Amino acid sequence: MFEMVIGLETHVELSTKTKIFCSCTTQFGGEPNTHCCPICTGQPGTLPVLNKKAVEYAITAGLALGCRINRHSVMARKHYVYPDLSKAYQISQYELPLCEGGKVTLSNGREIRITRIHIEEDAGKLVHQGNMALIDYNRGGVPLIEIVTEPDFRSAEEATEYLEKLQTILRAVKVSDCRMQEGSMRCDVNLSVRRKGETAFGIRSEVKNLNSFTSVAQAIGYEFERHVDILQAGGTVEQETRHFNAEDGTTTSLRDKENADDYRYFPDPDIIEILVPEEVLHRLEAELPELPDAKFDRYVKELGIPEDDAKMLTKYRPVSEYFERASEGVTQPKTVASFIITQMFAQIQTEAEREHWNPDTTAEQLRELVRLLESGKISRNVAKRVFTSMLETGKGAHDFLSEDDLAGFDPSQLTSLCQKAIDENPKTVSDYKNGKEKAIKALVGAVMRATKGRADALAAEAELKRLIDQ
Amino acid sequence: MMTIKEIRKRLDGGEMSCRELTTAYLDAVKRDNPALNAYILLTEEEALRVADAVDARRAKGEMLSPLEGVPFALKDCVTTKGIATTCASKMLADYIPFFDAFIWEKLREQNAVMIGKGNMDEFAMGSTGETSYFGPASNPHNLDYVPGGSSSGVAAAVAGGLAVFGIGSDTGGSVRIPAAFCGLVGLKPTYGAVSRRGVIAYGSSLDQIGPIAACAEDAALVFDAINAKDPGDMTSVGSEPVTPKLTGSVAGMKIGMAKEFFEVMSPPVREAIERSVKLFEKMGAEIVSLDFPMLRYTLSTYYIIACAEAASNLGKFDGLRYGYRTDAAADLDDFICRTRTEGFGQEVRRRILLGTYVLSAGYYDAYYNKAQQLRRAIKGEFAKMFKECDLLLGPTVATTALKKGSGLTPVEMYQTDICTSSVNLAGLPAVSVPCGFDEKGLPIGLQLVGPHFKEDRVLSAALAFERETAGEYLRASGMGVKL
Structure with missing residues (x-):
């Protein structure tokens, strides 16, 4: 009597050779802090230069997902403090994203609407060693797209099918390898619950950074039950951000609405507006496989x-x-x-x-x-x-x-070879006639042996049946 | 105080070697800098290395570039690989960058001789030079007075004869204000004319690098050395060389004057500006009276946008990767909080708080968004005014230099930018040129603003004015190098 309402935000790393704002390699792995430079480590005085290829890859992704490409879009700064974010802001998009309004159709015929796709930079990584935390900026500045859906999913199966399709599509157009285990595809789940038949949405929780289909399904299952338990007990769900614990498939609260981040977005003055020329759009459309x-x-x-x-x-x-x-x-x-x-x-x-x-x-x-x-x-x-x-x-x-x-095998010989097999195996023939269907296989075997396997077994079986039934 | 032309005459005429010249400047810095506090760092080794290279090139008869061998001061917000770059902040007191600013590359290509890194307001936030972690610089015309900010050190160095020219940065007037207070020519180029790569950002949509020099021709030469398009700065577009286009004439030009400026000027400034206007008329310019009603909104607009961008730009100074680190902290949040509280000075902290506030949820529309609307309106008013005239004339600062430690409230200090900051909001080129002295002998600056990329026009008008006044207002401070 309850139904779940889910929207997904999926981060996908684009497989450009270089990072989104500098010429460092995007290669996965590498000795810590060897794939970085003054720009991606946020040295004072550095400026970002937007990688055209990253924009083109994002447009290709948008086209493949049926989006409208905004000919004019804007990069914005999203502020939060975390050591793996070298500038204390992530360069992303806010009010004017690159792509809007796409869709993915599921096997049950339901359409999942894509709200928007925007480009942004990935952050570095914290590596914990004993009581120390070390920062590796190799991943910092790798181009990402974030694909945001409308709250159109009604089951975990739909969510995982969508993610699989997304993976297939983005791989088909060669913009990402979408490897969840390497973090090049990650997903946030927004879930709320309502009574079936209701049209208003319930209060949602968001589970961050899921890195496998199994985790997505488990997190959805856990959250659904948690919401239902609260609602059935007459309680109210809290709007909050939650962390998924892969060990036991549960989620725990990260921060509530009161402590929600205020990202203080504003257009990044270091990056000129992205204008997509008509001919670039046409070329990318034409190149779409x-x-x-x-x-x-x-x-x-x-x-x-x-x-x-x-x-x-x-x-x-x-x-x-x-x-x-x-x-x-x-x-x-x-x-x-x-x-x-x-x-x-x-x-x-x-x-x-x-x-x-x-x-x-x-x-x-x-x-x-x-x-x-x-x-x-x-x-x-x-x-x-x-x-x-x-x-x-x-x-x-x-x-x-x-x-x-x-x-080769001359098909005209089939009848005589089958007749020969029937003649040489009367016991098997009578077994077959008495209803032992499988006996026919022995006769087929005889034909195949006689032809050293060159005859077509299916044709031989049909011919044997015809001759016996005559 | 010597011009580039004079310096080059001595060098080219074989009167002295570049090493001798450089040594003379270095010696003068050692003697006078304790009083002026113009330099944070003396780059002696680097200066002599370049000087020797220049002498070697001259000996071989190689083609020399326009700034070859000319001693200069570089504002300390410009990154120099291997050479400390502090932004006059405790936060970066020991910071040594590992890449070069585009303009530093350009000046080195010309073999200009960097004498040292210029003192400044901390992170370029200030109009008097007094927010520097390394103490305020002094005005060479009167050591009890400020040289103006935020490019205080390079202006003090040029006016004090410790450099031939200086490179400053101008976010709301930081090149023009010290130029005006020190009796120098300061050019704030069109936004995008000079690359910002390697300039430690204050307000990214406003920051522009510009020269501070002894005369308009010097400013043009320096501008031409640094105004190439830089693929490493997306907002850089570069500019045509202006030196060949300097006419030194304003005959037939329409020069606009917004009456709103007259309401803010102190009596000596007003008198000097009125006298200058007559001179422009005498030179054949037509003076057009204009309205600039948006002037009263420019300071609020400017400070909201500049602080918003500054708060964002300065978030990276958390002590984790470089810069000042606090000694003791309970956890990561405490570490970052203490590092920033201890590492930044009061004015920087104030602007970070202000900027964070105006971008916060619930206040964004009332402040940041509103300021963006006003910025568009201000740009629109300038566009309208430039339909009526070729250049705008006004004061650079409404007053002359203030006494050091006069204890202005922040808002009083912000008032210093009233005539200059609107130009940054509109991204226009402007020059401050000396036009008189007050009763205490402190210089007064005249500001000429042009349409986008008309640096040649503003500098031509400045040059015409210099010639008309026969250098009357380029009075030497009596300090510095004696050749």
Whole structure:
């Protein structure tokens, strides 16, 4: 009888080579304080110079998420005091963000509205060592976008699906690697609870800095129950910021409304207004690759790939690129898809490996195999066997094909070979006739043995059934 | 007090080497600086190194740049790699930057000889030079008086014959006010003409670096040396060289005078300005009477914006990465709080509090936002006035220099900026040029304001005035170097 209302704020690091206001590298890791300079450590007298690439990446992200790009936007200073923030303000955007008004559609058909996307700089990191805290500014000044949604989510599943889609889309347009474990994608959850049917929002709490899908789901679950408990006991939820404890999946209060930060935003006088020229916008629109949703539709509708397979292929940009390269000149791309999904995904299981997708078997090698299959030179069974060996060794199909394999199989011989199998195995035939369905497999096996696996097993089974049922 | 031209004549004529010249200035600083307190730091080694390089280049017959070998003072808010840069604050008393300011790079390219880092109001916050952690500088015309601020030290150095020119920064009048009090020419260029990279920020949307010099031609030469566009400052646009464009004539020019300025001037200043106006008419300019009703809002507007930006800019001074650190603290918050309380002087703390207040939730619209609206209106009034005239004329400061330690209230001190700060709000170029002395012999400054990027026009008018008055108002203080 209660429903949760959730809005998400997601921070995503842009994968530009250099930082947003200086020319330091954005590379993850590195010895502490080796990726920094007077600008990103906030030395007196330094000035920021806005990285054009960061703005372009943010525009690309906005376009991919269906946003309107503001041709005129402004960088603003957001003030708070924390040692990892070298200037005591973060350069961000406030009143005039770069992108506004986008959306992401979930599999249940619901649309999640994106309020805005703005650009800002990341802060450094505190490293605790015993009773000391050390500051590492390597991450300080890495460009970020913050993607803010409307309070449109009604379940943890919707929230995590949205985050996965966001990840897929931003990776597809190559603006971020969105690695939650490295902190290049982080999420804040704003959650309130109301009785079903009510239209007004309840009082919300905000859980900061969640760095995995599991944490997001756990935090939502915990907060929902906490709010419901309070409401059912006749209490009032406090508007506050909370911290998520990954060890036990709970949240604890960080600061209440009274102690809420006053960021004292004002336009940064060091940075001129961002004006996006029409031609830049057109170029970025033209450069936008096919987006995952459109790709999924095309795979399903035009290529006849089963939805589940299409979903897997479009989830990882490098996998879809691999699939499309392997499918060039192939009659049935779904055969390629099936090899990738059934055999390759069985071996390449972790998310990280799939994201990077760097199998020993090249797309060209897979394409060659499928072409051999489509030209009738080898059977499906042979192809499967050969592909297994290819994946194990990284070698091409020809290294595993004997003359027998390549001798091919004349389909006109199928009837006589099946008849021969029936004649030689009367007991099995009668078992089958008496309702032992599986007995047919033994007959198929006989046919396959006789042809050294070159016959098409599915066709053989059909032919055997036809002959027996006659 | 010598001009760049005079110095170069001696050097180029082989009358003396650059080392001899530099040594003479260094010796004069050692003798007179205790009285003037113009320099926070004497950069003797650096000066002699450059001087020797200049002599070597001259010996080889190489082409020399316009400022080659000319001794100068650099305001201590300009970062110099490896050389202490303090902003005249306890907070940065021991701070040694590890990068160079753009203008310092430009001056070094010209082989100008830096004698030392100039005293100033702490973080450029002050109009008298008295907020310096290193004590106030003195006015060479009368040591009991202030040289004006915030670029107090470089003005005292130039007027006191301890440098040929100075580089100051001007946020609300900090180049022009000390130029006026010390009888010098001070140019506040158009916002964006000179890069701010490496200038420790006070009010970022107002700060502009400018020369303080003995005459208009010197100011033009120095301005031309530093006015290149800098890709490291997004607000930098650079400027054309103005020296070739100096006509030294105001014939046919329309010079506007806003009557509101006459309401604020002290009698001696008023008298000097009225006399100057007659001279401009005599030189062929037409004087146009104008209205500047927004003048009464400029101080509040200026102080709200400058303090808001200052509070933001100075947040980084927390003792964690550089600068002053408190001795004992209970925790991180206490450490930062104590460091800032102990490291900043009273005026800086006051402006940080003011700036923080005007940006706070609930007050932002009433103060900061309102000030931004007024700033636009002030810009609009200047634009309107420049439809009626080519230049605006008025006093630089409504009074002459104040006695040291006269114990002004903050608001009284802020009044010093009444004639200058509106120019920064509008980002316009302006020059202060000497136009008389009061009964105590303290100099009076005349301010000429031009439209954006018309530094050539304001300096041409200043030059015309100098010629007309035959240097009558460029009276030497009698201190400093004797060559």
